[in-house]
Amino acid sequence: MIIWKRLLPILALVALLAGCIPTQRQLTMERDLEEMKRRLAASERALASQQNQRGDETSNRLETLSRRQAELQANLDALRLEQQALNGRLADFSQADNELRDELSLVRDDLGLKISAIEDKLAKPTAKPQATQAPVAETPEDLYRRAVAMIRTEERHAEGRDLLQRFLQQHPQHSLSVNASYWVGEAYYGEKKYENAILQFQDVIDKHSDHPKAAAAQLKQGITFQTLGDNQSAKAIFNKLVDTFPLSAEAKEAKRRLSSMS
Structure with a gap:
């Protein structure tokens, strides 16, 4: 299964x-x-x-x-x-x-x-099964899971990103659309396209500030600036994250990174 x-x-x-x-x-x-x-x-x-x-x-x-x-x-x-x-x-x-x-x-x-x-x-009411069934089309959820698996476990970042962008085009109002947008940013990060990753994470923050993934996007955006050697920008983002989502696990990680940078 x-x-x-x-x-x-x-x-x-x-x-x-x-x-x-x-x-x-x-x-x-x-x-x-x-x-x-x-x-x-x-x-x-x-x-x-x-x-x-x-x-x-x-x-x-x-x-x-x-x-x-x-x-x-x-x-x-x-x-x-x-x-x-x-x-x-x-x-x-x-x-x-x-x-x-x-x-x-x-x-x-x-x-x-x-x-x-x-x-x-x-x-839905239980329907009588048909004698012959047409092939089952891939559901939006299956498409999302397949794309995230490519990014997280298979390191096929570009392919996973393409699938997520297709998911967002076909299902822009889906409950997983914000998660998909976040993982597009993770894919860019995995491809070392750091500027694209920063912009993608900012898109999640700007458009979905009340979604749980906004905190994750802000944390990863700060980490991306750290990777680029821009600690000043990273500190500013981490401090904002702590102020905006003080009780989140991402805020705890931001505090840890801030203490190691001081």
């Missing part, structure tokens, strides 16, 4: 950290991730079971379908709670946990997509 492929980087990271003495917080997070994977798998199995129901069902089969839908709704509610808990834990990560925090952010995005898909299926 797609979700397992998305979680492989998490498992690899946990294996890498196994040589170090794990903190209680890391152990707790690993247990939470295992529980989240179990819940996602259960939800996918329930959803697949629902989709395989056929028309002209007897009253007993309808009762079974209703019960499975109720179970699916219960799983969905549990996933929402997991998502809220994960959002809270991400804000507490220190600089030493940055790699794990970034990977968990992607898991959180994937979890949000899975919740949306389940909600959509619950809202």
Whole structure:
């Protein structure tokens, strides 16, 4: 299943950290991730079971379908709670946990997509499967995930950026459009096109100042200036980030970088 492929980087990271003495917080997070994977798998199995129901069902089969839908709704509610808990834990990560925090952010995005898909299926009546089905077109969410994977794990920055720009052209109002704009900036950074990255991050900041990715864009913009050796601009951006998003994990990282630059 797609979700397992998305979680492989998490498992690899946990294996890498196994040589170090794990903190209680890391152990707790690993247990939470295992529980989240179990819940996602259960939800996918329930959803697949629902989709395989056929028309002209007897009253007993309808009762079974209703019960499975109720179970699916219960799983969905549990996933929402997991998502809220994960959002809270991400804000507490220190600089030493940055790699794990970034990977968990992607898991959180994937979890949000899975919740949306389940909600959509619950809202639609179960249809009788057709004898022959046309090839399934790539969904906007699949396109987004494929592009981000190219940038994050495959280092195919230009290809991933092209896909994200196509995503933004085709789905400008999608709930993931701000995330896509941010990852375009990350792709430019990976290509060492630092000026383009700075402008792209500024576009996210200017157009979506109240979105969670605005803080991430501001932090990465400051880091990009640091990479260019412009510490004065980097300090100004980090200070603004601390003032604008004082309670964010990005502000904590900005403070750490400011202290190391003084």
